[in-house]
Amino acid sequence: MSKLFTPVAAGALSLGHRVVMAPLTRMRSDPGDRPNALMRDYYTQRASRGGLIISEATPISRQGYGYAGAPGIYDDAQIEGWRAITDAVHGRGGQIVMQLWHVGRQSHPDIQPNGEAPVAPSAIAAEGYGYAAHGPVPFTMPRALERAEIPGIIAEFGAGAARAKAAGFDGVEIHGANGYLPDQFLQDGTNKRTDDYGGPIENRARFLLEVTQAAIAAFDADRVGVRLSPSGTYGSMSDSDPRATFGYVASKLDELGIAYIHVVEPRIKGTELIAEGEPIAVHHLRALFHGTIIAAGGFDRAGADAVLETGDADAVAFGRAFIANPDLPERLRLGLPLTPYDRATFYGGDARGYTDYPFHPNAA
Numbered sequence: 001m002s003k004l005f006t007p008v009a010a011g012a013l014s015l016g017h018r019v020v021m022a023p024l025t026r027m028r029s030d031p032g033d034r035p036n037a038l039m040r041d042y043y044t045q046r047a048s049r050g051g052l053i054i055s056e057a058t059p060i061s062r063q064g065y066g067y068a069g070a071p072g073i074y075d076d077a078q079i080e081g082w083r084a085i086t087d088a089v090h091g092r093g094g095q096i097v098m099q100l101w102h103v104g105r106q107s108h109p110d111i112q113p114n115g116e117a118p119v120a121p122s123a124i125a126a127e128g129y130g131y132a133a134h135g136p137v138p139f140t141m142p143r144a145l146e147r148a149e150i151p152g153i154i155a156e157f158g159a160g161a162a163r164a165k166a167a168g169f170d171g172v173e174i175h176g177a178n179g180y181l182p183d184q185f186l187q188d189g190t191n192k193r194t195d196d197y198g199g200p201i202e203n204r205a206r207f208l209l210e211v212t213q214a215a216i217a218a219f220d221a222d223r224v225g226v227r228l229s230p231s232g233t234y235g236s237m238s239d240s241d242p243r244a245t246f247g248y249v250a251s252k253l254d255e256l257g258i259a260y261i262h263v264v265e266p267r268i269k270g271t272e273l274i275a276e277g278e279p280i281a282v283h284h285l286r287a288l289f290h291g292t293i294i295a296a297g298g299f300d301r302a303g304a305d306a307v308l309e310t311g312d313a314d315a316v317a318f319g320r321a322f323i324a325n326p327d328l329p330e331r332l333r334l335g336l337p338l339t340p341y342d343r344a345t346f347y348g349g350d351a352r353g354y355t356d357y358p359f360h361p362n363a364a
């Protein structure tokens, strides 16, 4: 029998099945970066009894933005819209954690407050594009953060977690993956600092660990997760020793006793599957982290069954399949065919490609 449909705990979260909805940037919020009723309908459709939803990446400050239309959690006025979403998900017997986000250098002055340069550990630019209200904009040269600015950003993560709690979320996930600010501190290709936040891994991990502790101050550790993408290259990321870097991070997160780590397998590059293969990141980290491990990165039903069977992961996050199949857990359980997704409607727009994907008539 498939483990995918057996219960598992992630800290204080009780999952009735192991099909997790991955965090998915959809860029459909209202002015003021407020969540709206369309977003509520989208999350409600994807909620299931015992299911866990991870919200789309949600900036903890205006400086943390790289994609116009992302909903925020930096302002009390954003709490109400999120409350409608968490209430609806809970009403269907599901749970939802908020993913807390700061993009760091993956931004552009047109998206930043007062047209300022984006910030990063060091002044090194990424390749790629962000999205301003007027369209795609190439990432620009960031400004290296002053040492004195860092505690304020960590406090903003903490304030975001506290607002998420006020909005009824079951926990928070720190976005430590995909080349955003915490990842920029972690990996030595982007962190050339000479203060106590740069240099050896003990220093490069300091930012992520302090951000995690700030979230723990709002929720208990058993309601905090961290997403990591060991050796992911999205956002022009690189590290000279990813095994050592991410091994250290997993051990320290283990000491903090957080609910889960959520690991993106390196076979995903941006949004493209680059290689089929054994999940290697979760296998390496399993020996170091004793809490729950959620694996992500282009899994299908067979791949999910396989990684659960090895014991290297406890649950599996699905992204694109969840976009196009609001009833994905039931479809996987019953072996029903999946609706293909339409990439053209992933980012921004309206209900089309968002809340109009059909439910399968045979899914409960």
Ligand code: 8OZ
Pocket (backbone or CB within 6 Å): 025, 057, 067, 177, 178
């Ligand atoms: C796609 C487009 C914009 C943002 C990530 C939050 O890669 C994202 C993202 C993905 O984690």
